[in-house]
Amino acid sequence: MLADVFKESEFGRDDFTTNNTDSPVVAQFAASNPKDLADAAEIIAPYVDGVDLNCGCPQRWAWKEKIGAYMMEQPELVREMVRNVKARVDIPCSIKIRKHDDLRYVKHPVITFGLQKFVRRAESVGVDWITIHGRTRKQSNRLPVDVEAIKLVKSVATVPIIANGGVFTKEQADQLHKETGVNGIMSARGLLKNPAFFAGHDYTPLECVQVCR
Template identity: 50%
Template sequence: MISDNAQSDYVNGNFTWKKPLELFEGKDAVKICAPMVRYSKLAFRTLVRKYGVDLAFTPMIISDSFVRSIKARDSDFTTNSGDRPLIVQFAAHNAKDLADATEIVAPYADGVDVNCGCPQKWAMADGYGAHLLSDPELIKDMVVQSRSRISDESFTVSIKIRLHQNIRQTVDLCRKAEHAGVSFITIHGRTPAQRREPPDFEAIRIVKSSLRIPVVANGDVHTLEAAAAVEEQTGADGLMSARGLLQNPAMFAGYSLTPLCCVKDWVDISLSQGVPSGCFQHHLSYMLEKVLPRPQVRVLNCLQSTSAIIDHLRELHIL
């Protein structure tokens, strides 16, 4: 779960960082790396933090297996002393599992987030993700029970949702969550049934105007220009990006395309943290998709080892 050196640093209080709610007190919208299955792991979080990301989320973790299995904990949650501020996102379908999982990660994170928006059929069939949109009382119970386990008032309990077809339902759910003590809410501007339709930023603006807690806008934050437009349209306190950061981890630092220095940083971080070859390659494919000609990206995708990938990058004078 966490390295011995980092464990010592946490215990001895050797590191300081802004807590999530302190970030939201600033004038500028908080720049956030979204929870992404397979992708928003420690190494990638380390990279994007070097390039303007203020707050990072782990990939979604299934709370019940996390609580019951040490193996699952070691596999699903890896962090180190520089990985802060950090939000751990859980999929949960009951309050006890979420509260138990919260208690486990609390010493190593700054908050937990409940995934109430995943539209995948398996998640909804098991009572996770967007299934929770129809059960605001369960969300309320999850927030209350998780909060009761943590004495640190700066530790956040947040939710990430999608929109209902009727915006009044979304406003009602968010108000109930706010009343239960949720710290902030991230809103993906699509309904669970929508995939490529344009996000409804006006709906996010309406929810934002109905709440006192911070609201984060998510959906199509692919470039710095898009981020500025979403902030203007929604009035959001934070901007969350997924695919935009995959394609350009330096986006929030003002780069229009992935700069070579960012690629070099990814190689260094991956080698130092022992990133598996497949993950190393997939991230590079995203980063270089708009930088290299397609034939060269295809060659990159066919390489079978980290060393072969690095040799290819050297041949292209990227390293």
């Protein structure tokens, strides 16, 4: 969700619904400044178990709006955004990042900033976990994820690391976990296709679907 829209209007909050049995649930926001993110986090905090800052969305419109993967070029700003959320709410705050063309260095107009340092800056203000997508912003999702990039982040981090990208089956999830040693696996498109695959099902059983009348 867009933090600025979410905090400003009831219409912007219509995208979010939950219930008492929906737990744990983490709300992910895209934001470009600390105040918008912290304000949105404060509003949603009573209804969720955590807040995540999206630093990975590769879409062109997000880049133009200076959100999503654009935030990977702004390590100090990300640090400040996490710090502000942690100061305002008592629930975990995480970030989702992605691989860069150069694993060690992010090219920036002013500074050269290592991916390792990016992780450590977020850790210095109390980020609770980090999810990394194993492709660059410009790489097709048809390409395999870079296991080495994920392993790099895991090796330098002191907080839990979650791997993301290219996981459509439990076997793929297990293999990525084995290769990287991460603390967890995230899937998006795979779970949209089959919400039960983490439980080992090739397709979602009918008994898993509750019909609401």
